Amino acid sequence: MKESSKIFLKQLFKEYYYINSSRIAKEVNRISQREIAYISLETGKIIRHIGVKSKSDLFNLILTDVPAHLYHSAAYYLFPDREMDKKVLLAADLVFDIDADKLTYKGAKIDYFYLCDECHEVYKSKREKCEKCGGKLREIEWLNDLNVAKKETMKLMRILIDEFGFDPKGITVYFSGNRGYHIHVSGGDVENMDVRARLEIADYLKLIGYDLVYDRYPERRTFKRLKRILEGREIISDLNEGEADKLRSIIKGDLDIQDKVKMLNTRLKEKIESYIRRNEGIEIDPVVTTDMHRLIRFPESIHGGTGFIKRKVDDLTSFNPFNDAILLPGRKIDVYVEYSPAITLRGEEYGPFFRERARLPGYVAAFLICKGVAEVE
Numbered sequence: 001m002k003e004s005s006k007i008f009l010k011q012l013f014k015e016y017y018y019i020n021s022s023r024i025a026k027e028v029n030r031i032s033q034r035e036i037a038y039i040s041l042e043t044g045k046i047i048r049h050i051g052v053k054s055k056s057d058l059f060n061l062i063l064t065d066v067p068a069h070l071y072h073s074a075a076y077y078l079f080p081d082r083e084m085d086k087k088v089l090l091a092a093d094l095v096f097d098i099d100a101d102k103l104t105y106k107g108a109k110i111d112y113f114y115l116c117d118e119c120h121e122v123y124k125s126k127r128e129k130c131e132k133c134g135g136k137l138r139e140i141e142w143l144n145d146l147n148v149a150k151k152e153t154m155k156l157m158r159i160l161i162d163e164f165g166f167d168p169k170g171i172t173v174y175f176s177g178n179r180g181y182h183i184h185v186s187g188g189d190v191e192n193m194d195v196r197a198r199l200e201i202a203d204y205l206k207l208i209g210y211d212l213v214y215d216r217y218p219e220r221r222t223f224k225r226l227k228r229i230l231e232g233r234e235i236i237s238d239l240n241e242g243e244a245d246k247l248r249s250i251i252k253g254d255l256d257i258q259d260k261v262k263m264l265n266t267r268l269k270e271k272i273e274s275y276i277r278r279n280e281g282i283e284i285d286p287v288v289t290t291d292m293h294r295l296i297r298f299p300e301s302i303h304g305g306t307g308f309i310k311r312k313v314d315d316l317t318s319f320n321p322f323n324d325a326i327l328l329p330g331r332k333i334d335v336y337v338e339y340s341p342a343i344t345l346r347g348e349e350y351g352p353f354f355r356e357r358a359r360l361p362g363y364v365a366a367f368l369i370c371k372g373v374a375e376v377e
């Protein structure tokens, strides 16, 4: 990134933090017990193990060395500013991370293109190196649809409330600022759960170790699906001919579900299990949920990879990240864009751009600069 681009981003980010400080500070409770960390926009280095006494401490910090990324610990510590093994863990929020990147098998779409940093050639598909000059290629990830991640988040919410019985008041959903959603659960007994309990929750959600032989509770989601399959009301598409024949003959038989299950051979059983896991399992990142010492992106902070905000979501159904998470100032600025597909931010379409100058609102310019496809000249 050119120095001129960095100065522009720093100014824009600082302005955002200055204007929104009170809204941001409200989002994290017991801030004095959290470890604060950030990646400096200036140096690109991560600075960890910061403790702040108050919200104004936090904002002095942010406005002095503007972060490209800002984090807080999921955990509450007695001494948040000490080294890891001397912090003394008191409790931790339960956090779930749903990322479009992991949901491509459920239909999420992520586009990539490749830029040569030497001769600036653009490629739509991956290759070893630039065909024109042999230069190294940089992969740029391009999102245009986060609906699959949204649906997965809705499914997770229903399970947390209906099956785990968590109080909806303790659950907050955020757009992550990039490819998905974060779900924070705090308060009550949740905070005091140990790693083992968190691991069990993660396994349950992902259906790790799911065995249909033991799936016998009629009110369970997985059992209902299993029943539909074995009664021929739901079709599994990826069976070969032999397996499909075998399953058809089992479906036809006048047996109850348990007896039908007994007739499945190992291969067919595994295929049905993996189908159920794919459709009923929730694609969370298990590390985020089980690692109590993990750093979490600070709510309402700027994601330095997009310039989008990790935004609190009040109504998931109507939430549109390309509108609702775009909160950087809109003052126009001239930039040079190497390459960019068309993007729609706050309801207006920009681009496509190819090796051209453009006068763009601050948040559009910031997005393109953060993506590494534009510079302030």
Ligand SMILES: [Zn+2]
Pocket: 116, 117, 118, 119, 120, 121, 130, 131, 132, 133, 134, 135
């Ligand atoms: Zn090249």
